[in-house]
Amino acid sequence: MTDIVLIIVLCAAATYLTRIGGHLIMLRFGEVHHRVEAALGAVPIAILTALVAPSMLTGGVPGVAALIATGVAALRVSLVISVAVGLAVLVVLRAAGL
Amino acid sequence: MRQVNPPRLEMRDDIRAGLRDVMPVLGAVLPFAAVFGTVAVESGLSATEVMFASASIYAAASQYVMIELMGQAVPIWSIVLAVFALNFRHVLYSASLGRHMGAFSFWQKALAFFLLVDPQFAASEARAAKRGLRPAYYFAYALAIYGVWIVSNLLGVLFGSLLDNPAALGLDFLLPLYFMGMIMGFHARSHFLLILVTSAVASLVVHQTLGSPWHITLGGGVGMLVAAALSKPKADPSTGAGQ
Known part of the structure; x- marks a missing residue:
């Protein structure tokens, strides 16, 4: 249980560091190289995709279908609704025994 | 007013x-x-x-x-x-x-x-x-x-x-x-699809070989490298309208 508290504290520190870090870096250095900026800009796409990819293998047909449904829906509607659409697809396909 | x-x-x-x-x-x-x-x-x-x-x-x-x-x-x-x-x-x-x-x-x-x-x-x-x-x-x-x-x-x-x-x-x-x-x-960001596909493929390969948790760091790292490699310098600010 202490491990969990330790993880939370470290994650909180890491998060705060990123939130104040950009300001501190700008105060110190001014500008960053455009390739660094592009790599940083790609972080949410790249890290989240890498995190999700294995669940395409573990989720079976309902999981893959739900991921695709959420992904397509997210292009049109809000995040909350897209997740609800994916959940609906998942629950229906699981109930159908796929 | x-x-x-x-x-x-x-x-x-x-x-x-x-x-x-x-x-x-x-x-x-x-x-x-x-x-x-x-x-x-x-x-x-x-x-x-x-x-x-x-x-x-x-x-x-x-x-x-x-x-x-x-x-x-x-x-x-x-x-x-x-x-x-x-x-x-x-x-x-x-x-x-x-x-x-x-x-x-x-x-x-x-x-x-x-x-x-x-x-x-x-x-x-x-x-x-x-x-x-x-x-x-x-x-x-x-x-x-x-x-x-x-x-x-x-x-x-x-x-x-x-x-x-x-x-x-x-x-x-x-x-x-x-x-x-x-x-x-984030689909409007430049090279969105390419970063997505390369990160996903790299993540799956690492997940099946080295295993967890490396697929996150390495898979994401590959996507970031792709973004950095494709990046072009911004227009020179000195030729713009200035501050």
């Missing part, structure tokens, strides 16, 4: 504007905070731990990632690294927003950066461009989100422990779906 207001009136206007702008965001924060509370309790955290995490980390995506990885029993350093990497966008936020914080004291800035979530960044940049960014606007907006976040988290914790079969509602698969929705939110 608008005259130069005395400071007290200006502060009242700022607070009102902050609360007005934050209203639509609160509707989106509420369900996610509640669901986070529920999912976190289902994955074995105590109510106190969930609330401690939400109050101290205060980053929905990071907390979901933390919970997901805790469930996979990966080493602590890789959880912290994943959270750090995922939060890297905040470096860009604070780099940009810090330039508009001339009216903030040192401690106001220190607190403001703690509260710098995605909608806060978007709203503050817009406010800075229109009227200038002052602490009253910033903190009215920020504290409204933080308050709703904490209260709905608690509701999620309390009601979540009443659910006895979360798989029937698909809650076991909610995190991947949430991440999927977030990824698509």
Whole structure:
């Protein structure tokens, strides 16, 4: 249980560091190289995709279908609704025994 | 029509504007905070731990990632690294927003950066461009989100422990779906599809060979390298309109 508290504290520190870090870096250095900026800009796409990819293998047909449904829906509607659409697809396909 | 207001009136206007702008965001924060509370309790955290995490980390995506990885029993350093990497966008936020914080004291800035979530960044940049960014606007907006976040988290914790079969509602698969929705939110960024495909392929290859948690760091790293390699320098600012 202490491990969990330790993880939370470290994650909180890491998060705060990123939130104040950009300001501190700008105060110190001014500008960053455009390739660094592009790599940083790609972080949410790249890290989240890498995190999700294995669940395409573990989720079976309902999981893959739900991921695709959420992904397509997210292009049109809000995040909350897209997740609800994916959940609906998942629950229906699981109930159908796929 | 608008005259130069005395400071007290200006502060009242700022607070009102902050609360007005934050209203639509609160509707989106509420369900996610509640669901986070529920999912976190289902994955074995105590109510106190969930609330401690939400109050101290205060980053929905990071907390979901933390919970997901805790469930996979990966080493602590890789959880912290994943959270750090995922939060890297905040470096860009604070780099940009810090330039508009001339009216903030040192401690106001220190607190403001703690509260710098995605909608806060978007709203503050817009406010800075229109009227200038002052602490009253910033903190009215920020504290409204933080308050709703904490209260709905608690509701999620309390009601979540009443659910006895979360798989029937698909809650076991909610995190991947949430991440999927977030990824698509970035579809307008340059080379989106290429970064997505390369990261996914690299992640799957690493997951099947080296195994977890390397697929996150290395898979994501490949996507970042692709973005860096394809990046072009911005137009020379000295030829532009200047400041």
